[in-house]
Amino acid sequence: MNAVSDPGPALLEVRGLSKSFGALRALQEVDFTLRAGEIHALLGENGAGKSTLIKAVTGVFPRDAGIVRLSGTEVALRSAKAAVDAGIATVYQEVNLLLNLSVAQNLYLGRQPTQFGLVREAEMRRNATALLAEFDLHIDVAEPLGNYSVAVQHIAAIARAVDQSARVLILDEPTASLDRHEVEVLFAVMRKLATRGIGVVFVTHFLDQVYEICDRITVLRNGRLIGERKTAELPRIELIRMMLGRELAERTSERAAAQVRQAGELYARFEGYGKAGYVAPFDLALRRGEVVGLAGLLGSGRTETARLVFGAERADSGSATVDGNPVRLRSPRDAVAHGFGYCPEERKTEGIIADLTVRENIVLALQAKRGLAKPLSRSEQDEIAMRFIRLLDIRPPEPERPIGLLSGGNQQKVLLARWLATAPRVLVLDEPTRGIDVGAHAEIIRLIRELCDDGLALLVISSELDEIVTYSDRVIVLRDRSHIDELEGEAIDISNILAAIAASSTIVAEAGQA
Amino acid sequence: MRRLPPVAITAIVFVVGFALCTAQFPNFASTRVAANLLTDNAFLGIVATGMTFVIISGGIDLSVGSVIGFTTVFVALAIERLGVPPLVAFAAILMLCAAFGAAMGAIIHVFDMPPFIVTLAGMFLARGASFLMSTESTPISAPLYSTVSDFALRLPGGGRLTAIALIMLAVVAAGAVLLHFTRFGANVYALGGSRATTALMGIPVGSMTVRIYMLSSVLAGLAGIVFSFYTAAGYSLSAVGVELDSIAAVVIGGTLLTGGQGSVVGTLLGVLIQGLIQTYINFDGTLSSWWTKIVTGILLFAFIALQQAMIGIARRAGPRKAGVLKS
DSSP states (O other): OOOOOSOOOEEEEEEEEEEEETTEEEEEEEEEEEETTOEEEEEOOTTSSHHHHHHHHTTSSOOSEEEEEETTEEEOOOSHHHHHHHTEEEEOSSOOSOTTSBHHHHHHTTOOOEETTEEOHHHHHHHHHHHHHTTTOOOOTTSBGGGSOHHHHHHHHHHHHHHTTOSEEEEESTTTTOOHHHHHHHHHHHHHHHHTTOEEEEEOSOHHHHHHHOSEEEEEETTEEEEEEEGGGSOHHHHHHHHHTOOTTTOOOOOOGGGOOOOOOEEEEEEEEEETTTEEEEEEEEETTOEEEEEEOTTSSHHHHHHHHTTSSOOSEEEEEETTEEEOOOSHHHHHHTTEEEEOSOIIIIIOOTTSBHHHHHHHHHHHHHOTTSOOOHHHHHHHHHHHHHHHTOSSOOTTSBGGGSOHHHHHHHHHHHHHTTOOSEEEEESTTTTOOHHHHHHHHHHHHHHHHTTOEEEEEOSOHHHHHHHOSEEEEEETTEEEEEEEGGGOSHHHHHHHHHSOOHHHHHHHHO | OTTHHHHHHHHHHHHHHHHHHHHHSGGGSSHHHHHHHHHHTHHHHHHHHHHHHHHHTTOOOTTHHHHHHHHHHHHHHHHHTSOOOHHHHHHHHHHHHHHHHHHHHHHHHHTTOOHHHHHHHHHHHHHHHHHHHOSSOEEOOOHHHHHHHHOEEEOTTSOEEEHHHHHHHHHHHHHHHHHHHSHHHHHHHHHHHOHHHHHHTTOOHHHHHHHHHHHHHHHHHHHHHHHHHHHSEEOTTTTTTHHHHHHHHHHHTTOOTTSSOOOHHHHHHHHHHHHHHHHHHHHHOSSOTTHHHHHHHHHHHHHHHHHHHHHHHHHHHSOOOOOOSOO
């Protein structure tokens, strides 16, 4: 870890930056200060505004208000290229280099050494080899970049940026697809650059990595600056509190005692279920009339768990039983056949079909389950649609209205109806309340409870911890793509969940490597 | 090194094909046959060189056949009807082609339109314009034309390496240098890799697009001039479908149809393979010349299947997507 002995001079200063997309205020008066020679983590949950801040600073988006100073001079960057020219380089999670060109061409594209108009290939390769050697990377630079791992590609992107005299280096989730060793290599490069006086901004959702390498932390939430701290002075639990915005304590949620009910009979069980590189093997039991909540930070493996359970990704280890019979869930089709339903997180892209009517959206899954050979008659469709419109109070109650014209909350209800129409026995809900106004929010939660009382087994993912605490009978806590804890009954409260997320994972990691 | 394997396969196909022809017709292996192969396919070699740049950059140019037809008519009318000196006519048509290609490139870039549609429009435009000028074949009798067709380097064994064959070889050589050893060439590969990324890396994508289509159209114009030497006439129906022959030559030559990989030398081999089939049919004497198209079609299919297989293998062996630390 780098010691923050002397805070270097401010290299990049952002003051009062605001940015709106239509009615959505993505950033509100955000300040950010990067000092020379430091590694500075920019943290926040989904929608906190990290990416927007980076894009507004580097000129990808125009900003509504606020100023950016580079080494004390105000700059107005209008394009990604202008930012590079000014000395701010950004390396994104998807490598922005050309995999079909050689490593050397990638490093020097557009500025190759030439003589009489011809590229001096040998000189370019020598330079490239020397440049990468500075980053302790010794590879054949004549090979196509695509032949190397993502880590090498990231380092090549960084090398190109630094060689173009970057003073500020922004790394946007560079480690998301790297393994442990590759992360070490990348960190060594980051430390080396920091000692040279380059300011590094590190966006990530791996908190262990933040504590391993960063000098300072800035936290954003809902487009606002929550605070800037020295890493050494910020306990992990405090950091998570800043990110999730819970004054965790005392705020006991409306978790009624009556709610603790007798667990129903076991319906589905997953043992040692997992997929390498996706989610570490986990055990999961789903019982009738029980809500299981999945809690964890963004990227902790919640959605991944849901997709495995639903067969949208194939597990490569473990076994599943439904009603005591071993089953194989190789596709969503298999899962539907065994009584599973899944409302995905991305309602717009994965869930609703905006141009179809409410009725058509509702009968979609049921028709798919029956097969095309047994079409539902129009009167059956009408009857089903009206039944769920009444049951879930979908507004306006017009089955022939295109679903795209409904509000977010009502779209969510239609999605629920789609799966309820198939009479599922397990329903997976991924962020059922995202992007829904407050009133509809409470209604969706009430529906979840009612469904559960009717004997359905529910697996619910949510970033809203108080929401999870309100309706869950059991809560599984995830971190770094593995299930780390399970809370039950009285133990379910926000502070316990936060503590589980915050617990250092060193022990787990070491156990895994041994 | 990265462009070795597909080209090597193309070269092997050519050598094996030549050997098979020689086995059946002993006098096939002569400088005469080799020289004629170059002469008969000179215009195709020139236009396919330009097409190679376009396809590697991720585009396509369907207008080249029509541009060749337009050029032959333009040159024939300018020389025979208007009495323009041939060299002046050549300069004029090449400039016209450059403007035509630049316009297509600019439309593709500025309006972000698919090259397929834009050059398809260019194809109809150029073909239509050549019909407008003349619907009949116009013979060219300028002295320059007989001088050029009389010129040839005599090879041992009776082969005549003609002027147009030499022009083609010079174009291929210059194209290879431009593609493989200049910044321009590196940018062409970059565009084929990813336009967006190339732009992010600070390459002027717009001017590159304009210049690539300009190059293709100018080479199509040059191919048209060469075609007019070859036939000593200008005819609005000449070179119909040549755009497809040249695309086939480029793909058989190992260039990826999706862009980003390929070579000019491979394209030359692709042209020669098509010529070889035609020559075999001429030697045989009983086969329909449409067999050329059939064999070309089979080869094209085989090469595209091969490319897909190689992409698949590369993907499987490629960098893995690791995510979990403890597994």
